[in-house]
Amino acid sequence: MTEEIIIAGFGGQGVLSMGKILAYSGVMQDQEVSWMPSYGPEMRGGTANVTVIVSDERISSPILNKFDTAIILNQQSLDKFENAVKPGGLLIYDPNGITRQPERKDINIYSIAAADEAAKMGLSKVFNMMVLGGFLKLKPIVKMENIRKGLEKSLPARHHKLIPENEKALTIGQDLIQPVHVL
Amino acid sequence: MTEEIIIAGFGGQGVLSMGKILAYSGVMQDQEVSWMPSYGPEMRGGTANVTVIVSDERISSPILNKFDTAIILNQQSLDKFENAVKPGGLLIYDPNGITRQPERKDINIYSIAAADEAAKMGLSKVFNMMVLGGFLKLKPIVKMENIRKGLEKSLPARHHKLIPENEKALTIGQDLIQPVHVL
């Protein structure tokens, strides 16, 4: 199994840490992972994205131009990455912040209204975990118990008390995700 | 005609300027010349030498290990350069400062007691010109008139008044030089 994912959105949306937790969970179940962010001052207030690869084999290129899954959190990112999804692949987006719907017909498209839901529930801090939950519902590439372990590893000890909240968000996300166009 | 000369002695003996005047004189009569000094802090109180080449043709290497003429002003230099004179070549030395006589039998050897004479005559400043005079007597590779021109060119204007003294030294040197071993 090799899953190649791009996660993209605004700087403050937790894009990088979502990728990090996913990657750490992969590590927990003994898979190969890579996490390759965009970096630099253009991140300041701008867009951020991260390529995450989880695989049973040694990972070759950490930098890709085609992905199995694209998780998209703003319009700029949709514009940039819609065409980078492999035919038959998966695109997940949060409609908040999207002004133009994705148009591809050869891929599976899901939407997840996590931003609104998180705001409503006062869980904005773990909005990204909702999105991750949605993704994992569709592609359970890592086991929930490993996500927990991943959270433990990637959060500093003083934040471990937040793990239950994160797990809750994961569950909510699984319910929230909706098909838009399924092959 | 190509004449390859090494002039060697202590730092203060005017070795470099003797070479410079010779080279400039060569320029004055439209010959090719090169003047290549030893340089660096080792000169401080130590030995100095300069390779002068005067030629009708373009000069290839300015650095040589064999010379037509060696003009030697101290013992260290004699030790270093006696064997660098080409067979049949010329070695001129000032006996002041020499403790061991040159031993080569396949070259022409002359001595010139310029240091003593210059001290006697109060001409120590132009001691080197005496030596040059002696050399030019044996090998008149540059004309006297060109030496004068060379002096004019190589001395700063404020020192031009010293030219007559230099010319006098040249003449004295021509009388002073003595054969030691002639092939």
Next chain:
Amino acid sequence: MGELRLMKGNEAIAEAAIRVGCDGYFGYPITPQSEVMEYLMAEKPYETTGMVVLQAESEVAAINMLYGGAGTGKMVMTSSSSPGISLMQEGISYLAGTQLPALIVNIVRGGPGLGTIQPSQADYFQAVKGGGHGDYYTIVYAPASVQEMADFVKLGFDAAFHYRTPVLILSDGAIGQMMEKVYLPDPIPRRTEEEVISQCPWASTGKPPTREHHIMTSLDLDPAGQERLNLLLQEKYRVIEEKEVLYEKIDCDDAEYVFVAFGLSARICQKAVHLAREQGIKVGLFRPITLFPFPKKPLQELGKKVKGMLVVEMNAGQMIEDVILSVGFQIPIKHYGRFGGIIPTPDEVFRMLKEKIIGG
């Protein structure tokens, strides 16, 4: 026992340094490698292992701090990125001339000049041919993964001390910034003063009455002496070329064409090898791990078996010179490069292999 972690390349270097018993890190911030010092400052090894971590006033100061530390037998390192490494060239030449062990990490970004902060491999020549003055080489390791970022710290220090020579890790912004799984070995305690003194009997550590004073210098005003030093260095480089070559061959056994690439480019080419094999084209990858010593002989051997080579670099064509010097002109050897911070994609390099080498 060791430990498994998910880390950035830059962090892995820092953590590996602590674990290998490094005595001192001296550096100056510059993107994309500032995490090395930031990680160290956060970990405070000065409170645990006693490792010194100091933010210098400049890269020039940093490399000369290295020189001081190395001259006293300590295990010292710095890291920077391209412009900062250029400022270190005098210091690196001094380290080489004085035969001092030190580790220098260059997380390359796009140049020339201020350039970009995106990854690049355009400092190959500087690293391999000697960016400083005089006849010297540094051993150069080119990691292609976060694991290697960690591993090569130990490898680098071992070689540096074995040969008494500065060692360079030539990586790039992408490997510095990306996270991967990394296995970290158990920490090795820092050497005691006594151990330093006995393991580095040449160093200036304080002169006991029982020996002559030690002098660490690269100066010899006497050219004959300077030539002797140079001959010694050349002999050392010869031994290094004989003994320290590292490389990796992937799918080369039956390959008709090969990519030659180092570091990040090699990983991209590895993916391209998969793409090619999927299409039934027999492609392999030759990855020099040491750039100096360059794997001349294995590459030459490979050159006799394949029909062509595509050298892929994130630069305008630098390592290709060493490839040609190794392989010769019998088979087509072409270059494909992207620059200024652009990373080629696997598709792209595969297409280029077809265009430039396979034909059609």
Next chain:
Amino acid sequence: MGELRLMKGNEAIAEAAIRVGCDGYFGYPITPQSEVMEYLMAEKPYETTGMVVLQAESEVAAINMLYGGAGTGKMVMTSSSSPGISLMQEGISYLAGTQLPALIVNIVRGGPGLGTIQPSQADYFQAVKGGGHGDYYTIVYAPASVQEMADFVKLGFDAAFHYRTPVLILSDGAIGQMMEKVYLPDPIPRRTEEEVISQCPWASTGKPPTREHHIMTSLDLDPAGQERLNLLLQEKYRVIEEKEVLYEKIDCDDAEYVFVAFGLSARICQKAVHLAREQGIKVGLFRPITLFPFPKKPLQELGKKVKGMLVVEMNAGQMIEDVILSVGFQIPIKHYGRFGGIIPTPDEVFRMLKEKIIGG
């Protein structure tokens, strides 16, 4: 009309700079090239032509003064020797990246490190492959006489401005210190401000209301933009390689063996050619005058006609790589080098030719 003088190489450079209408010299003392600045300070061109002469606080400052001056369209130069040139590598990379014209003189001494003050050619790689970071080249002229020291100042400035690129004169302590006859052309007046502005329409000279403001920089945070700049640079280097190659062939027409050497080594080899011809051995000399662009094609042609080449350098083997890359492996190409300030003699190189190439 011009003028004939007997001068040191270092002085010739300084005098040529005044006569070519150079606007500014910025330097820091270092043996064996301090005479360049000393001559200028004694001549006081600031009182005659208006040329600025300034002793900087360091070589780092000097090269950045060059950057400032060059960015305003002025004709600026510096000179130094090996360790000082290493300190300038960041600045040279910036000059190249910003496409600024400037002249840099390296009177090479023995390295690495503090080394010696005696002549050497061990900075070939640094000069030719780019000692700084990023993909760039500087045009490199290698004078072999005092006359060329003077002549290449004009050549260098012309090329620097034509291509908007830093130009290096790579000489050595011997040529810097030796005196030869030199013909100095009549002085060219310094350009007026108006001329500078009209001849350098790209420069930052003060923004009149009629145009956009000018920005001299090598930064482009956008990798695509940075790649475009790099492609532009590479195209420039291609043109330079096509148009600016200079070399000299001596006695090559009927030669069976040739020396390949630059600068001082070439003069020594020239004498060795005489020695060989005296013994009836048909030897020639190929002297690259530009080291970048390297005279690849003429050397390749020559390679087809001769039986072997001896590359003679005052280093451990640097230009030989470019010779092999030009000629290939069909004929034996060997290296003979002396280092650390030692100059080989004509006898010696002739003997080596016999030993290593002719055989017997």
Next chain:
Amino acid sequence: MEEKFAHPELRTPENLVYKRTDFLVDRPLSYCPGCGHGVVHRMLMEVVEDKGIGSITIGISPVGCSVLAYDFLNVDMLGAAHGRAPALATAIKRLWPNRYVFTYQGDGDLAAIGTAETIHACNRGENFTIIFINNGIYGMTGGQMAPTTLPGMRTSTCPYGRDVGIMGHPMKITELIAQLPGTYYVTRQAVHTPAAVRKTKKALRKAIDCQDLGKGIGFVEVVSNCNSGWKMTPVQANQWMEEHMFPKYPLGDIKVDGELVK
């Protein structure tokens, strides 16, 4: 958008009392919200406009957040290597004595890597203007310790606070260069209040006027916030600056007409 308290009738050219000078390029500044760089840019350009020297001014931006100053200041500019702006300016002013030349530098640039260039340009009494933005941190590279970082202050390379015993003392380079005979006007200002901004503009004017006298460097330090680096809101940052930066870096003139006044 409905503008409830708008008075469009007042918006006529005669009534215009303040607008962004045209000597700023019409594009968004790249700085973080609330960062002082923008104000200093504007004041500097107002001085250039007031003096009418736009076409004979050459500016130098550093490496730091203000690396892009050349994109905003509508005069001819050069981007220096990190720390070397005073070297560029030295050459430019000597080669173009009738141009007004300024450098614009951060604390890392001017007081760390560029220390030698700063001190020697000041010591030589070069005839240009140095504008020095002291925000106590390396903004551009993500908030590392600067020479001017306060004791105890946290940055990414002193995450537990600057420990002066290990990392050295905050450096008052402005007081240092004021000691040098080559500086003619040296002052420290801020731009967080209207009054401070006005003073800074006067100071900049005075510093640039120095170039008419040819008696040495005019040097204006501006203590400024780096709210991103300090991890505060802009308003908090300005307050923290008053409370913590000003005691260490007191505002006011240090040297006037070549004489120390403090």
Next chain:
Amino acid sequence: MEEKFAHPELRTPENLVYKRTDFLVDRPLSYCPGCGHGVVHRMLMEVVEDKGIGSITIGISPVGCSVLAYDFLNVDMLGAAHGRAPALATAIKRLWPNRYVFTYQGDGDLAAIGTAETIHACNRGENFTIIFINNGIYGMTGGQMAPTTLPGMRTSTCPYGRDVGIMGHPMKITELIAQLPGTYYVTRQAVHTPAAVRKTKKALRKAIDCQDLGKGIGFVEVVSNCNSGWKMTPVQANQWMEEHMFPKYPLGDIKVDGELVK
């Protein structure tokens, strides 16, 4: 040689009152006749001897005439790149806190190319000793202008005398670094008379004793002659030094126990 006034009978170990310390290597110094470097070398080594720290002392020589100091001082030494001695010393002292570490630097080395390293080591309050030989010229490279060259003084790069308008002012770097909180003892001495030599020795002792306190840099400037560069006899040079150098570089302590005293 006949020694007319010799008293061989006095030459017994008990009567020995002064001899060259064994901490100087038994070989001729490479300095010009009458150059002050030799005296400073000797005093420094006497202090090392007196303190009994020879085996735990690490010295750093610069690039300058004293580049060969490592050949003469019989302690472990390193030769720094030009100007960078304080960077070496910083690392060494931090890595070997129980060693005594000193740099020995000329004015070109310390106050020109090495300005940043000098200032920042002093500012960080490193715990080593800096010995600074100010002879107003670059001796080793043949007498070029130094940052400390006096106005009007002739050198090979100011053959008509230093013109402060073009070449800048002589720099009093010692006064400058005394301003920094990281320096603990700062003094200026000379070695041209027996009294001066004695004071210099005391100053060196005090500066090295600073390392026992760990409160910052001990810094000893020695104003010295470079008779070669000045083109005078040693005796003339010492006199010229008194008349011309001392007024600009007055002798005496500048900072004692961390407090400015001048």
Next chain:
Amino acid sequence: MAKIKGDIVVNIERCKGCEVCIASCPFSTISMSEEVNSKGYHFAIKVNDDCTGCSNCALVCPDGVITVYRAKVTV
């Protein structure tokens, strides 16, 4: 009666919502909008009619987005 009356124009798209202007206004005329501009920033708006055109806000605005007008008006 003649009175000094001021007005400000905020370049909304350029405003970064840093709030530095707010405290500088002697008449508490400025506050932040509820809405955000296309960059996602709240922006400065006038919340009363007391502006005298003193220009304080414009002076301190880091992004120079405020233009100020002032006139004597008869009330």
Next chain:
Amino acid sequence: MAKIKGDIVVNIERCKGCEVCIASCPFSTISMSEEVNSKGYHFAIKVNDDCTGCSNCALVCPDGVITVYRAKVTV
């Protein structure tokens, strides 16, 4: 009567004839030799018997070539 008597030993081969010692002697005991050493330098010699072994000369000697002895002798 007991008197302080001093003596100096000059390492002639190492003396560079700089003459710095001469002025430092309170008793004008030192002068330069007529002869030169093997390096060509005149060297310091004692020219009277007034030396008290005060060590001034040795202190100022740049090359550290003077060794000083002193004793109470009965005259």
